[in-house]
Amino acid sequence: MSVDSGLGSRVKRAFETALAPEDVIGDPIRCRSYECDGLTGYRVVPELVLLPRDAAQVAAAVRVCAEHGVPFVARGAGTGLSGGALPVAGGVVISLARLKRVLEVDPVDRRAVVEPGVTNLEITAAAAPHGLYYAPDPSSQQVCTIGGNVAENSGGAHCLKYGFTTNHVLSCEVVLPDGSLVTLGSDTGEQAGPDLRGVFLGSEGTLGITTKITVRLLRTPESVRTLLADFPSIAAAGDVVSDIVAAGIVPAAVEMMDTLAIEAAEEAVHAGYTVGVPAALVVELDGPAEECDVQFEQVKQICDRHGCTRLHIAGSPEERAAIWRGRKAAFAAVGRISPDYFVQDGVVPRTRLAEVLDRIAGMGAEAGLRVANVFHAGDGNLHPLVLYSAAAGETERAEKLSGEIAELCVELGGSLSGEHGIGADKACSMPKMFSRDDLEVMRRVRSAWDPQGLCNPGKVLPTPRLCGERPGRYRPHPLEEAGVIERL
Amino acid sequence: MSTTTTIRPTDLRSLRDAVLDTAGTIGIAGAGTAADWAGPLAPVDAVLDTTGLTGVITHNPGDMTVSVRSGTPLRQLQDELAPHGQHVSFDAARIADGATVGGLVATADAGPAALVFGSLRDLVIGVTIVLADGTVARSGGHVIKNVAGYDLTKLLHGSHGTLGVLAEVVLRLHPVPERAATLAIHCSLEEAAEHAATVLGGPYEPAAMEWTSDGVLLIRLEGTADALDARVQRLRTALGTGELLDLQAHSDQGADRDRTEQGLPENLGTGPEPGDVPPAERAAPPSDERPVRRIGTDESAVRRDEPWERYASLVRGAPEFATLRIGVRPSLLPAVLADLPTESVTAGLGTGVATVALPPAAVAAAHARVHAAGGTSVLRSRPAGAEVPAWGPPPSAIAVLRAVKAELDPQGRFGPGRFDPWM
Ligand SMILES: Cc1cc2nc3c(=O)[nH]c(=O)nc-3n(C[C@H](O)[C@H](O)[C@@H](O)COP(=O)(O)OP(=O)(O)OC[C@H]3O[C@@H](n4cnc5c(N)ncnc54)[C@H](O)[C@@H]3O)c2cc1C
Ligand SMILES: Cc1cc2nc3c(=O)[nH]c(=O)nc-3n(C[C@H](O)[C@H](O)[C@H](O)COP(=O)(O)OP(=O)(O)OC[C@H]3O[C@@H](n4cnc5c(N)ncnc54)[C@H](O)[C@@H]3O)c2cc1C
Numbered sequence: 001m002s003v004d005s006g007l008g009s010r011v012k013r014a015f016e017t018a019l020a021p022e023d024v025i026g027d028p029i030r031c032r033s034y035e036c037d038g039l040t041g042y043r044v045v046p047e048l049v050l051l052p053r054d055a056a057q058v059a060a061a062v063r064v065c066a067e068h069g070v071p072f073v074a075r076g077a078g079t080g081l082s083g084g085a086l087p088v089a090g091g092v093v094i095s096l097a098r099l100k101r102v103l104e105v106d107p108v109d110r111r112a113v114v115e116p117g118v119t120n121l122e123i124t125a126a127a128a129p130h131g132l133y134y135a136p137d138p139s140s141q142q143v144c145t146i147g148g149n150v151a152e153n154s155g156g157a158h159c160l161k162y163g164f165t166t167n168h169v170l171s172c173e174v175v176l177p178d179g180s181l182v183t184l185g186s187d188t189g190e191q192a193g194p195d196l197r198g199v200f201l202g203s204e205g206t207l208g209i210t211t212k213i214t215v216r217l218l219r220t221p222e223s224v225r226t227l228l229a230d231f232p233s234i235a236a237a238g239d240v241v242s243d244i245v246a247a248g249i250v251p252a253a254v255e256m257m258d259t260l261a262i263e264a265a266e267e268a269v270h271a272g273y274t275v276g277v278p279a280a281l282v283v284e285l286d287g288p289a290e291e292c293d294v295q296f297e298q299v300k301q302i303c304d305r306h307g308c309t310r311l312h313i314a315g316s317p318e319e320r321a322a323i324w325r326g327r328k329a330a331f332a333a334v335g336r337i338s339p340d341y342f343v344q345d346g347v348v349p350r351t352r353l354a355e356v357l358d359r360i361a362g363m364g365a366e367a368g369l370r371v372a373n374v375f376h377a378g379d380g381n382l383h384p385l386v387l388y389s390a391a392a393g394e395t396e397r398a399e400k401l402s403g404e405i406a407e408l409c410v411e412l413g414g415s416l417s418g419e420h421g422i423g424a425d426k427a428c429s430m431p432k433m434f435s436r437d438d439l440e441v442m443r444r445v446r447s448a449w450d451p452q453g454l455c456n457p458g459k460v461l462p463t464p465r466l467c468g469e470r471p472g473r474y475r476p477h478p479l480e481e482a483g484v485i486e487r488l
Numbered sequence: 489m490s491t492t493t494t495i496r497p498t499d500l501r502s503l504r505d506a507v508l509d510t511a512g513t514i515g516i517a518g519a520g521t522a523a524d525w526a527g528p529l530a531p532v533d534a535v536l537d538t539t540g541l542t543g544v545i546t547h548n549p550g551d552m553t554v555s556v557r558s559g560t561p562l563r564q565l566q567d568e569l570a571p572h573g574q575h576v577s578f579d580a581a582r583i584a585d586g587a588t589v590g591g592l593v594a595t596a597d598a599g600p601a602a603l604v605f606g607s608l609r610d611l612v613i614g615v616t617i618v619l620a621d622g623t624v625a626r627s628g629g630h631v632i633k634n635v636a637g638y639d640l641t642k643l644l645h646g647s648h649g650t651l652g653v654l655a656e657v658v659l660r661l662h663p664v665p666e667r668a669a670t671l672a673i674h675c676s677l678e679e680a681a682e683h684a685a686t687v688l689g690g691p692y693e694p695a696a697m698e699w700t701s702d703g704v705l706l707i708r709l710e711g712t713a714d715a716l717d718a719r720v721q722r723l724r725t726a727l728g729t730g731e732l733l734d735l736q737a738h739s740d741q742g743a744d745r746d747r748t749e750q751g752l753p754e755n756l757g758t759g760p761e762p763g764d765v766p767p768a769e770r771a772a773p774p775s776d777e778r779p780v781r782r783i784g785t786d787e788s789a790v791r792r793d794e795p796w797e798r799y800a801s802l803v804r805g806a807p808e809f810a811t812l813r814i815g816v817r818p819s820l821l822p823a824v825l826a827d828l829p830t831e832s833v834t835a836g837l838g839t840g841v842a843t844v845a846l847p848p849a850a851v852a853a854a855h856a857r858v859h860a861a862g863g864t865s866v867l868r869s870r871p872a873g874a875e876v877p878a879w880g881p882p883p884s885a886i887a888v889l890r891a892v893k894a895e896l897d898p899q900g901r902f903g904p905g906r907f908d909p910w911m
């Protein structure tokens with residue numbers, strides 16, 4: 001909640017001049033819609049919400065912020081899971097929701113130029129008539145915006161083979177914290193001088209606001225082959241992943257689910273998963289047809305070799321969609337087997353998957369809580385779901401376990417976050433992964449871009465204020481409750 | 489001019505001490521293969537030679553990652569990875585001359601494989617750097633998926649030794665393809681552009697595609713031994729032409745595969761090919777580290793690699809010309825190149841990246857032409873003693889660049905001159 005007496009009418013008028021009066025929202029009730037993102041345990045009502053209509057208005061709004069020392073937070077669709085778009089008390093939220101034009105799709109050079117409020121899936125929709133698509137595919141892709149993806153360097157199931165947002169963004173037009181409008185990156189992967197675009201990508205809205213993005217488009221693969229395989233143990237499924245890698249195959253996706261996750265997903269969407277099996281893998285290959293066929297045979301043999309108890313090969317696009325529906329439903333579905341849950345997002349080196357899952361199970365048993373696992377096995381990105389009941393007073397224990405799991409990932413040589421970012425949620429865990437000097441250098445970089453410290457302050461890097469606070473109880477995102485999006 | 493000391497640290501601690509114990513300006517030097525790229529280094533008080541910082545720190549074959557000290561020649565790293573059937577999917581021309589991992593990152597270099605895998609910025613997943621005040625900082629890590637904190641690697645990529653010293657680098661690896669084949673088509677640049685459109689517009693998934701001013705378009709396909717023949721035939725049919733250069737010659741054994749992938753003959757060693765531009769005298773490492781490369785005795789091996797060897801030597805440039813690296817939208821590339829008085833050209837028709845040799849006097853206008861097309865350009869090499877502008881018009885974010893430099897190296901110790909007149 002904002003505590004001070006407000007920004008004052010002079011500042012508000014300045015914003016109204018920069019935009020249009022009706023695009024500056026001051027009504028606390030309406031502002032409340034912006035009080036949190038997908039991490040609903042943290043809430044702060046912003047002083048004002050600004051709804052610019054173009055890049056010039058974004059720049060004008062940021063100039064007002066710079067002039068009056070007003071902290072600002074950019075907001076896309078608000079699906080972030082780490083509190084990146086959490087407003088700052090006494091500050092404004094700048095929503096990019098109205099900048100949603102697809103400015104250009106160029107099938108010859110295979111790229112698209114879009115405004116930040118365009119959703120991830122809309123880019124692919126615009127590219128599809130040309131046989132092209134935009135590769136990074138977060139599970140929230142039908143609602144999350146490309147501006148948010150750029151800020152979070154978002155990933156998805158297909159990032160093992162195709163890379164993350166940073167590998168697909170050629171350039172960004174950015175409003176810097178002083179209100180100037182610049183372009184980072186260029187039309188090609190080639191660069192002259194240090195890669196500022198690469199620094200901006202994944203900076204979680206702390207270095208500026210992007211108002212136009214040029215992305216690479218890829219040709220839709222000629223062939224896609226998908227299988228669902230059951231295994232007698234997590235270890236056996238893990239060995240399959242290792243052997244696929246050892247065979248020199250880079251699948252488009254390799255996803256793993258454990259008993260609990262399978263049970264929840266199957267109950268929810270009846271996608272044809274086998275209830276009761278210890279582990280299931282979804283493996284997808286894509287590419288030229290000849291290549292895909294050869295490697296798919298190899299993958300099937302590897303599955304057999306490791307005691308696969310059931311191998312289901314998608315025989316049609318519908319069957320493929322069903323396999324993915326099961327996988328993607330798992331998160332929301334966990335709500336059916338537990339009143340509450342936390343989603344964690346840690347990464348371990350792929351070779352330590354079995355070890356980390358074992359330890360997580362042990363930690364869960366010790367805490368007296370169940371942990372369901374659904375994850376990107378190909379790149380070691382875990383999403384342990386810590387199940388608990390707030391009504392039964394388990395919240396604190398669950399929160400602690402979830403945090404310990406993230407830190408366990410770091411201990412095993414991994415990362416605190418694989419795709420959801422640090423935001424407000426994990427800023428206080430950053431010292432577990434980085435030394436004081438590491439963090440100090442990041443702070444220096446940030447200060448070069450934002451000397452006044454007005455651009456999404458308090459996120460990513462630990463601050464005493466943030467680390468002293470405790471978040472409120474976790475609540476599902478309204479979009480999830482409405483069944484619009486699912487967690488992954 | 490004061491005398492320059494050269495310091496050659498052998499580990500992270502001595503590297504840090506070297507930075508702390510020296511006063512004044514420092515030139516960071518790797519193998520020297522790009523010593524004259526970008527702006528000329530102003531006279532410096534000390535040269536920090538990274539070639540003592542070598543060796544793999546950890547290679548995790550199952551995770552397909554490797555961490556390596558920055559002075560390690562990439563060629564040597566590839567040799568160590570080859571028995572595991574893995575490599576860094578990166579094939580810049582100067583690797584053959586012994587370019588170091590750190591130098592390759594610092595110069596934002598890349599080769600034809602960038603069409604699929606990008607430049608090193610896309611393959612580096614972690615980094616340890618030493619700043620001018622002796623601060624040692626790390627970002628990224630050993631997992632390919634990691635979005636914790638700022639990606640400092642990107643900042644150092646293309647920094648030409650001006651922001652910090654790269655001490656250690658963690659790289660993402662890929663499997664060495666079982667087989668590779670190159671289709672060569674003799675054609676003009678305009679015809680090549682048409683072929684490129686066909687290739688990119690279909691399901692052929694080329695691994696590399698480059699036209700050179702020898703009048704040849706090279707299209708490389710890579711994949712499994714069993715599927716490649718059919719893919720190549722299909723591509724050839726679609727193009728209605730093409731000389732198949734190396735389909736039969738490729739063996740599918742580890743190290744051999746790797747070399748082929750890099751466009752190097754086997755039994756190689758390490759020195760320059762006859763006809764290659766020798767790296768600057770001053771930067772040549774001690775001769776015992778540079779056995780002369782023997783050309784493979786296997787005739788077919790030599791033949792199959794020839795076009796890519798020739799390509800690499802064009803990229804390396806010629807001593808009497810300036811070499812400019814440019815990047816523009818791929819479809820604009822032929823028109824931009826047509827406007828430049830080029831002596832030689834290599835053009836990535838899928839990437840939009842070209843390396844051209846020009847008379848030094850034509851470089852300023854070339855920068856302007858590329859800039860007008862919305863592209864970027866960097867000077868790579870210049871004839872000894874020639875004054876040639878290294879950079880075109882500054883980017884719109886130049887103020888951020890200067891601010892970053894001021895934060896990380898407030899006294900301007902590293903690489904003075906490299907970014908003149910930008911910063
Ligand atoms: C032993 C030796 C002595 C030299 N003495 C002099 C001298 O007295 N006077 C003089 O003018 N030149 C000298 N040079 C060359 C000069 O230092 C080069 O211009 C050097 O700065 C670039 O060498 P090189 O790194 O290009 O090789 P590359 O490895 O190709 O490096 C290219 C670029 O990358 C940067 N770079 C390389 N490695 C790293 C790293 N690990 N971290 C960050 N940046 C990196 C370099 O600074 C350079 O800009 C010397 C070189 C060597 C090897
Ligand atoms: C059900 C569910 C599933 C998810 N699955 C995935 C997944 O598979 N992979 C994944 O990576 N993420 C996933 N996420 C997380 C989230 O969707 C992504 O992080 C997404 O990129 C956020 O986009 P957004 O538009 O909602 O951004 P917001 O939540 O509005 O903002 C996120 C951050 O971006 C900044 N920002 C937004 N727009 C801009 C801009 N124009 N310029 C600068 N900064 C800006 C904000 O300040 C904030 O720091 C999931 C979330 C949910 C709820």
